Amino acid sequence: MSWQGIEGHDQVVERFRRILTGGRLASTFLFIGPGGIGKRAFALKLAQSLLCERSADEALAPCGDCPSCQQVVAQSHPDVELVAKPKDKSFIPLETFIGDREHRMREGLCHNMALKPHGGRRKIAIIDDADYLNQEGANCLLKTLEEPPPNSLIILIGTSEQRQLPTIRSRCQIVRFKPLPVKVIATLVSANGISQTRGETEALATLSDGSMERAVQFAEPELAEFRQELMTRLGKLFERSTGFAADVGAFVDAAGKDAPIRRERLKLVLGIAADYYRWLLHARTGHEVHGDEVLARVLQQSPVARDADAVAACVERCLDAQQQVDANANQATLIECWIDDLANLMQGTRA
Amino acid sequence: MTKEYVVVARRYRPQSFEDLVGQSQVSTALGNAIESNRVGHAYLFTGARGVGKTSTARILAKALNCQTGPTTSPCGECDICQSVASGDDVDVLEIDGASNRGIDEIRQLRSNVNIRPSRARFKIYIIDEVHMLTTQAFNALLKTLEEPPAHVKFIFCTTDPEKIPITVLSRCQRFDFAPVEAASILERLKLIVDTEGVAADEEALQILARRAAGSMRDSQSLLEQLLSFCSERITVDDVHAMLGTAQSGRLTSMASRLMARDAAGALSEIEQAVSEGVDVGQLAEQLLGHFRDMMAAIVGCDSETMLQTTASEFSGLRDAGQSLGIETTLAVLQILDQSITRMRQSPHTRTLLEVALVRICQLDALDELSEVIAQLRGGSGNLTPTKASPARTGSTASSPQPAPASPATKPAEKKTENLASPPAESVSSHMSRREITPGTVGSIWKQAISQIEDMTADHARYADPTAISAPNRLVVSFKSSYTLHKEFCERPERKARIEEALQAVTGQTVRVDFEVLPEEQGSAARAKPVLSQRERRREREKHPMVKEAIEIFEAEITRLEEPRRSESSDSESGE
Numbered sequence: 057m058s059w060q061g062i063e064g065h066d067q068v069v070e071r072f073r074r075i076l077t078g079g080r081l082a083s084t085f086l087f088i089g090p091g092g093i094g095k096r097a098f099a100l101k102l103a104q105s106l107l108c109e110r111s112a113d114e115a116l117a118p119c120g121d122c123p124s125c126q127q128v129v130a131q132s133h134p135d136v137e138l139v140a141k142p143k144d145k146s147f148i149p150l151e152t153f154i155g156d157r158e159h160r161m162r163e164g165l166c167h168n169m170a171l172k173p174h175g176g177r178r179k180i181a182i183i184d185d186a187d188y189l190n191q192e193g194a195n196c197l198l199k200t201l202e203e204p205p206p207n208s209l210i211i212l213i214g215t216s217e218q219r220q221l222p223t224i225r226s227r228c229q230i231v232r233f234k235p236l237p238v239k240v241i242a243t244l245v246s247a248n249g250i251s252q253t254r255g256e257t258e259a260l261a262t263l264s265d266g267s268m269e270r271a272v273q274f275a276e277p278e279l280a281e282f283r284q285e286l287m288t289r290l291g292k293l294f295e296r297s298t299g300f301a302a303d304v305g306a307f308v309d310a311a312g313k314d315a316p317i318r319r320e321r322l323k324l325v326l327g328i329a330a331d332y333y334r335w336l337l338h339a340r341t342g343h344e345v346h347g348d349e350v351l352a353r354v355l356q357q358s359p360v361a362r363d364a365d366a367v368a369a370c371v372e373r374c375l376d377a378q379q380q381v382d383a384n385a386n387q388a389t390l391i392e393c394w395i396d397d398l399a400n401l402m403q404g405t406r407a
Numbered sequence: 408m409t410k411e412y413v414v415v416a417r418r419y420r421p422q423s424f425e426d427l428v429g430q431s432q433v434s435t436a437l438g439n440a441i442e443s444n445r446v447g448h449a450y451l452f453t454g455a456r457g458v459g460k461t462s463t464a465r466i467l468a469k470a471l472n473c474q475t476g477p478t479t480s481p482c483g484e485c486d487i488c489q490s491v492a493s494g495d496d497v498d499v500l501e502i503d504g505a506s507n508r509g510i511d512e513i514r515q516l517r518s519n520v521n522i523r524p525s526r527a528r529f530k531i532y533i534i535d536e537v538h539m540l541t542t543q544a545f546n547a548l549l550k551t552l553e554e555p556p557a558h559v560k561f562i563f564c565t566t567d568p569e570k571i572p573i574t575v576l577s578r579c580q581r582f583d584f585a586p587v588e589a590a591s592i593l594e595r596l597k598l599i600v601d602t603e604g605v606a607a608d609e610e611a612l613q614i615l616a617r618r619a620a621g622s623m624r625d626s627q628s629l630l631e632q633l634l635s636f637c638s639e640r641i642t643v644d645d646v647h648a649m650l651g652t653a654q655s656g657r658l659t660s661m662a663s664r665l666m667a668r669d670a671a672g673a674l675s676e677i678e679q680a681v682s683e684g685v686d687v688g689q690l691a692e693q694l695l696g697h698f699r700d701m702m703a704a705i706v707g708c709d710s711e712t713m714l715q716t717t718a719s720e721f722s723g724l725r726d727a728g729q730s731l732g733i734e735t736t737l738a739v740l741q742i743l744d745q746s747i748t749r750m751r752q753s754p755h756t757r758t759l760l761e762v763a764l765v766r767i768c769q770l771d772a773l774d775e776l777s778e779v780i781a782q783l784r785g786g787s788g789n790l791t792p793t794k795a796s797p798a799r800t801g802s803t804a805s806s807p808q809p810a811p812a813s814p815a816t817k818p819a820e821k822k823t824e825n826l827a828s829p830p831a832e833s834v835s836s837h838m839s840r841r842e843i844t845p846g847t848v849g850s851i852w853k854q855a856i857s858q859i860e861d862m863t864a865d866h867a868r869y870a871d872p873t874a875i876s877a878p879n880r881l882v883v884s885f886k887s888s889y890t891l892h893k894e895f896c897e898r899p900e901r902k903a904r905i906e907e908a909l910q911a912v913t914g915q916t917v918r919v920d921f922e923v924l925p926e927e928q929g930s931a932a933r934a935k936p937v938l939s940q941r942e943r944r945r946e947r948e949k950h951p952m953v954k955e956a957i958e959i960f961e962a963e964i965t966r967l968e969e970p971r972r973s974e975s976s977d978s979e980s981g982e
Contacts, residue, residue, distance in 0.1 A: 071636060080635040082414045088686070091754070154506045161506060187754065195505035195539045202461075203494065206411050218688045218750035223566055226456040226625045227416075229632050232651050232686055327755075334758050337765055341670035364670070365769050368762045375753045 060101050060118070062094055063244065064236040069116065071231070072102065076114040082229045083204040086186070086220065087213045089233030092269020096184055098233070099211045103136050103180045104128040106209065124175060134174040137165050141185035143316050146382050148185060150192050166200045169208050178207040186214035194221050201227040235266025244268060250275045262348045273324060282307050284350050286325065287332045291358030296399050301392045308387065322387060323378050326394070330374035337367045366401045373397050415634065416627040419599055421462050422483050422492060424470070428595050428623060429587035430459050436582070437463070438479040441470055446477070447580045449552055449561040451537075453568040454584025457624025460564040463584075464533045465491055467562060468499045472527040487527055498524040499531045504565075505539035513544040517551050520559055531560045538567040545572050552578045586621025589613075595623065596630055600641070605634060607641035614646050617715055651686030655720060658697050665739070666731050670768035674761060687757045688750055695743045701728040702736045732774030742766050841913045843879065848872045852883075855908040863901045866892040870921070880918045881909070893921050943967065 059069040075081055087095045101118070105111065108118040108125050118125045127133035141148050155163030165181055173179045183189075189197070201224065204210060217225055236244075242261040250272060251257040264271035274280055289300055304325060311321035332354070335345050339355050341364065347355075377394045421427045424434040433452075440446050450467070452460040466481070469491045473481035481488050490496040502516070516532065524530040534540075540548075552561060552575065563579065565571065593616040600607045615633075619626035632649050633641050647654055653661075657680055664672040680690055696715035703712055705728040710721035728736060746763035750756050843851060852872040856864050869889040874882040885893040895901060902919060909917040944967055947953055956962060 074638070075635040078635055078638065079412055080631075081412055082631055082635070084414075157509070157511075160509070160512065166506060192505070192508075192539065195536050196503065196508075198505060198536055199503035203417060215754040216688050216750060216756050217686070218691075218747065218756065219752075219754070223456045226622055226628060229628065229635075230651075232684075234684070330755060330758060334761065337761065338674060341674060341765060341768070343671040343674040364765050368766050368769075371758060371762050372749070375749065375755055375759070379752050 059116070060105075062098050062101055064240045065094065065098055065233055068098065068231055068233060073114065073116055076116065081113075081209070083209055084201045084228045085209070085211045086217070086225070086228035086230050087211060087233060088215065088217055088230060090215060090235055090265070090267050092267035092272075093233055093236050094268070095213050095233050096182070099182045099213060100128065100131075100136075100138075102211075103133075103182065103209075106180065107133065107135060107175065107177060109175075135177070135179045137168055137179070137181040139165055139181070139183045141188045145188075146384070147188045147190040148183075148193050150190075150196065153193060153196050166196065169200060169210070170205050173207060178209060179205070181208070181210045183210070183212045186212040187216075187219045189220075189224075191221075194224055198223055198227065236264075236268065237266070238262065238264075241266065241268065241271055245271055245275075259348050262346075278310075279324070280350075282325075283328050284354070286328055287351065287354040288357070290329060290332055290398070291354055293395070293399050294403050296396055298392070301388075301395045304391050304395070305388055308391070318387065319381050322391070323381050326374050326378045326381070329398075330371055330378070333367055333370040333374060337364060337371065340364050340367055363404055366404055369401050370398055373401065414628075415599060415603075415631045416457075416624050419595075419627065420492075421459065421466065422469075423480055424466055425480070427459055427463060427466065429591045430463065430584055433463060433582050433584060437467055437470075441477055441479050444477070446471065446560070448555050448559065449563070449579040451563045451565070451568070451571070451576065451579035451581045452584060453565055453581065455586055455622055456566055457619075457622035457627075458584040458587055459623065460566075460584055461533075461535055463582075464535075464562040464564055465494075465499075465501075468496075468531045468533065468560075471529050471531065471560065472496075472498060477528065496527075498527040498529070499533065501533045501535065503536060504534045504563075505536040508539045508541055508544060510541065510543040510547050513540070513547045517547065520551055521556055524558055528558070529560050530558050531562065533562045533564065535564045536566075537563040538565040538570040542572065545575050549574055549578070587623050588621075589616045589619075592616040592619055592621075592623060592626045596626060599627070599630060603634060605637070605641060606639065607633075608643055611641050611643045611646045613717070614643065614652075618650065618652070620714070648684060651684065651689045652693055653680050653683075653685045653690055655717070657685070658693055659720070659723070661694065662697055662701075662727065665764065665767050666727065668768045668770075670765045673764040673768065677757070677761060677764070681757070687760050688747075691743060691747050691750065691756075691760045691763070695740065695747060697724075698736055698739050698743065700724060701731070702733065702740060704728045705731075705733050705736060732772065734773035734777055735770055738770050738773055739767050742770075841915075843875055843881065843913060843915075843917065845875065848875065848881070851909070851912050852881075855905065855912045858908045858911060859904060861904075863896065863904050866895045866901070867905060870896070876920065879913075879915050880920065882920050882922060884922050884924045887923050887925065890923050893923055897921050 058064075059066065062069075087099060089095055102116075104118040104120075104125050105116045106113055107128055109122040110119040111117050118128075120126075120129075124133065128136055131138060139148065139152050151164060153165045154161055155167060161167055165183070169179055169181055171179070183197075201210060212220075212224070212228065214220060217230060220228075238261045241264045242257050245251050245260050245264075246254075246257045251260055260271045260274055263274045274283070286304070293300065308318050308322045308325065311317050332351070335347055335351060335355060336358065338345050345352065345355060373394065377390060380390055424438055427434050450464075452463060454460055469481035469483070469488045470479060471477050472487050472491065474485040474487055475482050483489070483492070487496060487498075491499045494501050502512075507513075520530070522530075551559075555561065561579075563571075563575075568576070568581070593612055596612045596615060597607075600612070611633075615626050615629050618629060629650065633645060636649055637645050646652075657676070661673060661676045661680075664676055677687070677690070681687060693715065700713045700716045701724055704721065704725040710716070710718045713721060713724075716724050731739075742763050746759050749759050753759065841847065841851065849872065856867050859867065867883075869892045870883045870885050872881050872883050874884075876882050883896075896905065902921075906917055906919055909919065944964060947967065948957075948964065953964075957964070
């Protein structure tokens with residue numbers, strides 16, 4: 057069942073319906089869930105239904121025709137503030153919330169929220185990428201989150217509770233979004249023309265881990281090919297290999313000239329590697345492995361590592377490397393160090 | 408326009424000192440200060456989130472400015488009290504320190520400080536989240552803070568007092584707000600539930616109170632979610648479903664899997680938990696709490712100090728903890744804590760928890776290890792581990808298995824050697840032993856070198872073992888022209904290899920020291936005379952007169968000549 061074109065989150069819809077029926081709509085929410093499962097779409101839809109001029113709040117059924125609905129859809133509604141991390145920044149800038157130095161507290165989200173709603177009903181702020189709030193940004197939201205102006209609703213969207221400050225967590229109502237079921241992904245993938253054949257659809261659905269974002273990424277044939285190659289080579293990685301590092305670097309460079317695009321690509325590559333080691337760890341402990349054929353084949357071929365600690369360290373190394381990408385580490389050095397460390401770690405595991 | 412709903416945490420904000428839960432020491436101190444007319448001009452309230460800092464600041468503001476005079480029980484009805492409570496009083500300025508953190512904002516504040524209050528007794532500045540002020544802003548405030556006009560009071564609130572400069576701290580009266588006890592939170596929650604007209608299971612509220620970990624606002628935010636979700640009755644299942652936490656049974660079974668070192672089992676527990684809707688991050692935090700309680704139980708705390716475990720589960724937890732051992736529990740806590748720290752940075756929450764669990768399953772039984780070490784130190788002959796060790800791969804050197812072999816060696820020797828390296832000793836005791844004496848040292852050295860396969864042997868060949876400085880301690884000397892080879896052999900990995908080879912030959916742990924022989928003796932003398940010469944020289948150096956001569960002239964001994972008639976007259980020469 058879907059709600060207004062949003063698939064797989066019926067439980068959350070039900071929750072909001074109850075909240076609105078009971079008239080207990082709190083003013084601050086934190087939406088939590090993996091990327092690419094529709095949290096932002098949900099937040100926008102919720103905003104639309106709360107601002108719709110023709111239907112009541114608790115119906116949660118925006119008409120889609122009234123000016124209000126259309127403005128929300130076009131993301132030009134004066135009462136909806138949508139904030140996200142700029143592509144070229146590694147966090148949401150402070151100016152977004154409290155205005156720049158000349159217009160401190162006379163601009164920005166916190167100021168806008170304090171104004172009376174234009175349409176007279178309520179003001180809604182959606183803060184996407186709340187994972188990327190830095191100390192200053194998060195702190196300057198605290199007072200607004202604690203006692204928001206009357207008739208306002210603030211929605212933060214992030215991937216996990218642990219990534220938020222305890223002071224933010226304590227002020228929010230937490231709403232958890234589950235990964236999309238494989239079936240839903242399969243339907244969406246084929247409906248949107250991302251995959252052509254049925255086999256392709258199924259492969260993407262298993263690979264996606266319930267995230268549309270991942271499904272779309274892996275739909276690129278070159279990435280799927282690289283993934284297979286990367287995992288095969290990781291399986292044989294026991295010695296330092298400059299060639300390997302160069303190949304990874306070349307693949308990342310192929311993404312484009314802009315640094316943000318390359319960084320995204322590198323994070324994706326590191327994610328694939330982390331996944332590989334994660335499943336290697338599962339195989340090592342004798343736990344069942346869920347994955348597509350490619351992964352199963354590679355795992356079968358890679359020698360069973362003797363030392364689970366080393367494999368665990370490899371997983372952590374990959375995740376660390378992902379953070380280092382965010383910290384603007386030099387790409388070539390990062391890749392080389394990463395591969396070197398992996399090789400050193402895996403060296404000890406060879407029988 | 409829809410009727411506005413205000414969340415529980417705001418509606419039930421305490422409005423007087425009596426309402427304030429769990430901060431009796433603060434309310435008493437402030438009350439006494441007001442009654443004896445000794446109210447300070449700057450207060451700093453610190454404490455974790457949601458323990459009542461901002462609320463106390465507002466109550467204090469009301470108490471000072473209420474129309475019924477400075478009083479410990481503000482009326483709450485006068486215009487001033489009401490406008491303070493809603494946060495928009497003209498004379499009580501509540502400032503968000505995080506958004507107004509720069510020096511410009513503070514300068515503006517300073518310029519307004521001298522203006523008298525418009526209608527009340529005092530002008531009160533409440534700066535919340537004050538830790539976010541910049542250093543310059545703090546410094547700009549210092550003079551005002553030290554000697555403000557009589558009509559001004561400052562109240563700072565923060566969760567992070569470490570970030571506040573010491574110069575500001577010394578000008579404020581500081582009040583540390585303690586975390587609120589679970590029992591007090593529970594009582595408050597019951598009151599709220601009753602007032603809201605919703606029925607609730609006692610246990611459900613207990614879980615909420617414990618989950619809040621000392622923060623009243625956390626507990627009320629959680630309750631808010633439940634109130635909006637459950638229309639008639641709040642049950643335990645609702646709580647877990649809403650919080651994304653695991654039932655305590657799930658935690659216990661997970662912990663027992665970990666204690667049995669069953670990694671595959673633990674991983675499937677995660678899988679099941681996730682399919683039931685448990686949030687992995689919450690699960691990690693719960694596991695941390697579980698093992699924290701276990702730690703407390705092992706060291707002898709009673710069930711009152713448990714943060715997460717109910718009284719009925721306490722004895723089971725303590726038994727489980729005692730079989731796991733304190734050292735291992737501490738290691739488990741460390742692994743979980745590291746993993747949760749990483750979760751703050753990385754979105755791969757589940758992978759991180761899985762890695763942590765596998766790591767835990769790889770832990771050796773650390774308590775057995777420390778027992779074995781204690782026994783070795785005590786020199787007792789009985790070295791059998793007291794408990795059967797759980798199934799392990801046994802790949803690490805720290806496993807206690809080889810230890811029982813060592814009692815064969817003589818007790819007197821064993822004491823010193825075992826302290827140095829127990830595993831090595833126990834391995835070697837299987838082999839034949841050869842004593843190192845001045846007579847055998849040469850052949851032992853040659854035999855050892857012949858066993859080394861790589862380049863180390865080539866370098867070591869240039870050396871001679873010349874002395875035994877202590878039992879099983881060999882001094883190996885190089886001629887001065889071979890300094891390079893000596894340096895090479897001194898590298899830790901080379902040295903270890905040589906020591907290994909020596910151990911294989913002698914059957915004992917042997918330490919090696921390297922030194923370079925002085926030039927003129929190297930070519931002339933062989934092992935024996937060199938030894939005696941060097942010893943003589945050391946003896947001479949100890950002579951008080953020679954010592955003094957060396958000190959005065961900053962000299963060094965270059966040559967040593969045997970005196971014929973008089974003693975030590977010409978044995979040294981200065982530079």
